[in-house]
Amino acid sequence: MLLTTKKTIALGSSVLLAGLFAGCSSTSYNYSGGHYSQSSYRHVPKQEIRNSQAMHRATMRPYKIAGKWYYPTLAKVGDEQRGIASWYGPNFHAKKTSNGEVYNMFAQTAAHKTLPMNTMVRVDNLENGKSTIVRVNDRGPFVSGRIIDLSNKAAHDIDMVKKGTAQVKLTILGFNAKVATTQAERNEVATVGKYYVQVGAFRRYEGAKITQRKFKLILENKYDVIIKEGYFEDQPINRVWISGFRSEAEARDFRENNGLGGAMIIAE
Numbered sequence: 001m002l003l004t005t006k007k008t009i010a011l012g013s014s015v016l017l018a019g020l021f022a023g024c025s026s027t028s029y030n031y032s033g034g035h036y037s038q039s040s041y042r043h044v045p046k047q048e049i050r051n052s053q054a055m056h057r058a059t060m061r062p063y064k065i066a067g068k069w070y071y072p073t074l075a076k077v078g079d080e081q082r083g084i085a086s087w088y089g090p091n092f093h094a095k096k097t098s099n100g101e102v103y104n105m106f107a108q109t110a111a112h113k114t115l116p117m118n119t120m121v122r123v124d125n126l127e128n129g130k131s132t133i134v135r136v137n138d139r140g141p142f143v144s145g146r147i148i149d150l151s152n153k154a155a156h157d158i159d160m161v162k163k164g165t166a167q168v169k170l171t172i173l174g175f176n177a178k179v180a181t182t183q184a185e186r187n188e189v190a191t192v193g194k195y196y197v198q199v200g201a202f203r204r205y206e207g208a209k210i211t212q213r214k215f216k217l218i219l220e221n222k223y224d225v226i227i228k229e230g231y232f233e234d235q236p237i238n239r240v241w242i243s244g245f246r247s248e249a250e251a252r253d254f255r256e257n258n259g260l261g262g263a264m265i266i267a268e
Helices: 053-059 152-157 205-219 248-257
Strands: 007-009 013-015 063-065 068-070 080-088 109-111 120-125 131-138 146-151 165-174 195-202 224-232 235-245 264-267
Touching: 080 152, 120 146, 131 146, 131 152, 146 152, 146 165, 195 205, 195 224, 195 248, 205 224, 205 235, 235 248, 248 264
Parallel strands: 080 146, 109 131
Antiparallel strands: 063 068, 080 165, 109 146, 120 131, 120 165, 195 235, 195 264, 224 235
């Protein structure tokens, strides 16, 4: 799947995305009766989950593959998506995934173009009723119409290895490598960063309040408008931010569509 090298993309930032479609490993693999044998592998990588904020920031930046831009986005528990699933295995086994982990085709993982890393996803095969749960730790698949690339293990779970693809439904179950079990967890949005559009900065708090009220009337509660206190050149300043954007792309589109071309986009 999408392998990791040092490469600068998207707004001049180094991210863990590059090296699409790497060559085959020299390791030999046993394939019998529709199954690859784990015991026949000379090197089966140990599964180590990477979940740092630095990794999330890097893998949530926009990236470009084959001339097309992709915009990773925040998500909510319960979000669904339908489309075609495929799977990937031996050619990528023991190589780096997009978030810096080592790909193990015997683990229940998957590649997705935009979901946050470590999102937990239920995959329902709509053709036979079988299901599995996977953790996103890679980017892809970059084939038109396909929405997820499953590990060999997950593909076996839903009996799609021989066919190669299947019509599936994805349902988000949780984030940070955990399935949500409480109502509070189910209400969570992926905690991979927040995006704001700054529409004003004032020395006097009263000026910030006036701008806040103006934008609240304009937006009609579609987005939150907050005042963020801080310092500029060692002096207090009150910044007015519009919040509630689920991705940098959404914040940028809002800025352009509302004539706020000079407004800054802030990421936290």
